[in-house]
Amino acid sequence: MASVILERVVKRYSGNPVPTIKELNLVVNDGEFMVFVGPSGCGKSTLLRMIAGLVTTTGGRIHIGGRDITELPPKERDISMVFQNYALFPHMSVYENIGFGLSIRKVDRKEIDMRVNEAAELLGLKNFLHKKPKDLSGGQRQRVALGRAIVRRPKVFLFDEPLSNLDAKLRTQMRSEISKLHKKLNTTMIYVTHDQCEAMTMADRMVVLSNGVIQQLGTPGDIYSSPKNAFVATFIGTPPMNLFRGKILEKSGTSFFTAGSFQLIIPERFCKFSDASSDECILGIRPEHIYLVQNKPPQITCSDIFECEVELAESMGNEICLHCVMGDVRFQSTQKHDFPIRTGDKIELVFDVNKIHVFNRNGQSLL
Ligand SMILES: Nc1ncnc2c1ncn2[C@@H]1O[C@H](COP(=O)(O)OP(=O)(O)OP(=O)(O)O)[C@@H](O)[C@H]1O
Numbered sequence: 001m002a003s004v005i006l007e008r009v010v011k012r013y014s015g016n017p018v019p020t021i022k023e024l025n026l027v028v029n030d031g032e033f034m035v036f037v038g039p040s041g042c043g044k045s046t047l048l049r050m051i052a053g054l055v056t057t058t059g060g061r062i063h064i065g066g067r068d069i070t071e072l073p074p075k076e077r078d079i080s081m082v083f084q085n086y087a088l089f090p091h092m093s094v095y096e097n098i099g100f101g102l103s104i105r106k107v108d109r110k111e112i113d114m115r116v117n118e119a120a121e122l123l124g125l126k127n128f129l130h131k132k133p134k135d136l137s138g139g140q141r142q143r144v145a146l147g148r149a150i151v152r153r154p155k156v157f158l159f160d161e162p163l164s165n166l167d168a169k170l171r172t173q174m175r176s177e178i179s180k181l182h183k184k185l186n187t188t189m190i191y192v193t194h195d196q197c198e199a200m201t202m203a204d205r206m207v208v209l210s211n212g213v214i215q216q217l218g219t220p221g222d223i224y225s226s227p228k229n230a231f232v233a234t235f236i237g238t239p240p241m242n243l244f245r246g247k248i249l250e251k252s253g254t255s256f257f258t259a260g261s262f263q264l265i266i267p268e269r270f271c272k273f274s275d276a277s278s279d280e281c282i283l284g285i286r287p288e289h290i291y292l293v294q295n296k297p298p299q300i301t302c303s304d305i306f307e308c309e310v311e312l313a314e315s316m317g318n319e320i321c322l323h324c325v326m327g328d329v330r331f332q333s334t335q336k337h338d339f340p341i342r343t344g345d346k347i348e349l350v351f352d353v354n355k356i357h358v359f360n361r362n363g364q365s366l367l
């Protein structure tokens with residue numbers, strides 16, 4: 001069990017004019033499940049590999065369990081890493097694959113046997129120990145790769161998109177298996193993914209990265225309900241948060257947001273942003289906070305009714321995503337699938353005005 005502390009870490013690949021990781025600070029608590037999430041190329045794998053020692057650190061320090069490991073080779077860092085490509089040895093049995101790392105470290109055979117069996121038990125691989133990787137499904141192979149990491153009894157587990165090779169159903173299943181494994185082992189885990197669903201469901205806390213900079217660190221709930229900027233607001237959540245560029249104005253004590261022909265009266269507490277009325281701002285609202293008039297929960301404070309046209313209705317069975325157009329603005333609204341709505345329909349919508357977000361013109365939250 002160990003915490004991981006990153007202190008002003010920098011990574012600059014030779015030949016790259018800008019650093020891939022820029023003076024990043026982070027504390028991953030002992031026993032925590034931390035997820036790094038962000039778009040392709042934002043530096044997730046680089047950061048994880050710096051912790052693993054597979055990529056050298058250009059600047060700053062890294063501590064694992066109170067020990068400065070910045071200069072140590074990977075094998076002395078007390079970490080185990082699981083990759084997307086599980087890279088099992090095809091000629092070895094599951095048993096041999098799981099125990100291989102221990103046997104090259106000259107661990108006693110009895111000890112290896114005990115640890116391999118323990119890991120197999122934990123991962124439901126007991127009946128597969130004699131099989132070769134080619135006789136296993138993708139999910140079982142990934143479990144073998146997990147087993148190989150577990151038997152090392154590391155202080156920290158590092159995962160780099162371990163489920164990306166699996167089909168959607170198996171991915172969901174393995175996701176919960178890894179979460180359960182974390183509960184059982186109670187070991188610090190750092191998990192890299194570009195899949196926000198994985199991040200939201202697995203993380204104790206998560207880091208949203210963009211261009212080598214932490215955009216936000218927090219619990220999935222906090223990040224979803226209080227995104228610090230427009231990048232996080234649109235990266236987390238499907239479909240993404242709707243953003244409207246416009247201004248907040250005040251007239252006779254009423255605050256309203258205006259963007260072209262779209263005008264929304266907003267709660268009084270947003271009045272303070274009307275100071276910045278000469279300045280443009282961004283109003284955000286999640287698709288699930290825009291309701292069909294006939295479907296709106298009684299307790300919400302809703303806006304006036306907006307009439308709009310459905311440009312596209314995408315049914316997902318349990319809900320329907322409506323791509324709406326209203327004058328010169330477009331936005332999306334998700335509805336519980338109680339209403340048969342089709343492309344081209346005219347509908348009436350209301351906004352839950354207590355669920356709006358306000359960002360400045362550069363996308364930083366003003367709330
Ligand atoms: N060995 C390298 N040499 C030079 N540049 C590199 C090297 N490895 C990665 N990069 C660059 O660093 C940036 C971050 O790459 P990284 O692999 O960390 O991204 P990522 O967030 O893991 O992306 P993905 O989701 O696609 O795996 C990219 O622009 C990439 O081209």
Ligand SMILES: [Mg+2]
Binds near residue numbers: 044045046
């Ligand atoms: Mg990567």
